[in-house]
Amino acid sequence: MSRLRAVVAFAAWYAGQFLVANVRVAGHVLRPRLAHRPVVVRHELRGRTDVEVASFIALVSLTPGTLVVDRADQVVTVHAVHAEDCDHELADLRELEDRLLAAFGRPGRTT
Template structure:
């Protein structure tokens, strides 16, 4: 079982929100630099892939937020969402995805950080990684 980030105590969601915004700004700037380098020196790093990522997001606000943030980040694009009996699955295109597991891990990191401030922490509850079987 993998434990996930939870915003502790009073004001934890605000700290998580500020932390997420700072982290995302850094990731956004880094992704812009990578794409800019590719534009200026074509052919030196593009290794595209489409990866299926099982999400822990439950509400449409959570799902729409992660899809929007992924599509806003240069070099990634949320392509398709599948919902059903299991957790929602998202198809993500990565421009620099030589390692599909690394792309999947980066999507999960973004989702974890996002959910840390979108959700109210429930005492004693540990979220399960959707990639793990119960």
């Protein structure tokens, strides 16, 4: 897959995730009695360059309901307001980073 194609695919995927997050947050604003389960998780970064790490942090913080609250070395601490559980939130963060790294032209998963 060409790099441009990978970037466009990532942008389309992230736009969909962003829309879903907005709808979820709007639902909680309009119906405040809905139960939400905030979690705080630590995610080990696989991105190595400053651009990769900064892009990941920016995208997480831009997504409604999530915020990077700390970064120490290669670990970020993320607060997620509307998470199913810690494992699910970590899986979502891994998927975001995998797709982002693929758009940068390198595989996100380490073996």
